[in-house]
Amino acid sequence: MEERKIAFDNISRFLAITRYDIEQHQLINDQSLNIHAENWFRDIFNFVYDLNLINANFLSANYPAIDLVDDRNNIVYQITTTRTKDKVEHTLTKIAETIYKDFSLKIFFLLEKAKFNKETRDYFLNEHSINISDILKDYRDLIKDIETLETDKLIELNKRFFSFDATKYTDEIILDLIFKHLLKEQKKIKKDFYEDFGNIDINSKIEINSINERISFEIKKGADYRAIIDNFCNEDNMLEDLREYVINNLYRNILIEILSSQISKRELILKQTPELQDLASAHNIDFNMLIKKLHNQIENDIEIQDFNTMNIAWIIVSYFFEICDVGVDTKC
Structure with missing residues (x-):
């Protein structure tokens, strides 16, 4: 039980520090961490959710609204920091024009996810037939799902992806x-x-x-x-x-x-x-x-x-x- 708590606390801490790091890079329009984050979160999602996501850029450069794809489980992810209605609308419209239009979509926000009012939620429901709240995810959703993992898997997750790099984050x-x-x-x-x-x-x-x-x-x-x-x-x-x-x-x-x-x-x-x-x-x-x-x-x-x-x-x-x-x- 103690090892589980130590592992979970370290994961939570690392996700928080990473989020603050991305936040500061965003303020100076530095997108380098965003690119790295796509592959890092790809590996974490694969482990936590038993997926087989790959970077969409490896497949084609013609899917600007998609970052990660899992053909086996019919799911696609977009990784973003932009929380506007226009950004989400653009994503939905572009995906509808691809071969992934029938895949399940998740939009994962590297910072905080968009929180739309009722009018906007109703708009997406009427225009795209989706409950927009179901597809918007951020670190809070991820940490909740991590917390439900079996102990051995949670500890292994920590060892694989969250071993603290003292040279990176002193x-x-x-x-x-x-x-x-x-x-x-x-x-x-x-x-x-x-x-x-x-x-x-x-x-x-x-x-x-x-x-x-x-x-x-x-x-x-x-x-x-x-x-x-x-x-x-x-x-x-x-x-x-x-x-x-x-x-x-x-x-x-x-x-x-x-x-x-x-x-x-x-x-x-x-x-x-x-x-x-x-x-x-x-x-x-x-x-x-x-x-x-x-x-x-x-x-x-x-x-x-x-x-x-x-x-x-x-x-x-x-x-x-x-x-x-x-x-x-x-x-x-």
Whole structure:
């Protein structure tokens, strides 16, 4: 059971990271990952669904709406990132002109699948006699199907296709992708400027840790975006990755560096991050300095190109401050 959970969590994590990677390539009109993804997902679909898909480009260049074909099971896939009604309409129209017009069609979205309103769904039903929702798939559908696999097959899937490539996705690259994804999500947030600035818990922690006005301003501002990280972590099970890197790597090293002037480093490296933080409090270490160092270290480890990205660093620091991974609180 534990091996199954480890395998499933790794698959879910890898799919999430890949999605963020494709998302960032899309923003700069780089389609290289899309091309690679066609063959990668072809192999995954074949394994998960017992199919015999091959790349349609190997057969002919005359099927622009089709990426993968399985003649044995009469199914075709289109792999895409475009979610518009026009794109789906074009796909359906083009396939109707090919020898695959009677095949079952699946449109797999590398990012999030299109979510059409009732009017659009009715249009496809009336014009093409299909329930459009049945053919639109994305990573959520794939992960649900993977979760239903028998244990041996799920573990084998993980070994074959999701063995983590540390050279491709280092901790720094993962954090960079996470930040860029969060930055994209941040732009969607509509702030309610009539809300109270901060909250009682945040203000209490700020007082306990003697946080100065400048840093408390950044923490309160970052706290307004906590829902972004909550949704992001709940959906993709990425909180532990984020905590491992930011808290148990960056913040822990900062604590050891500061405390080593008063305590043996040999003793410090044996302690967990919460223990180090308690020692910092006991030795009256300035948490303003610790938080600023953490913020600076995060910025140094990712590509900082604009002020908005700097805000993302404060959002991360604020998040871990609020849940008590950074800074002490008698309630934690």
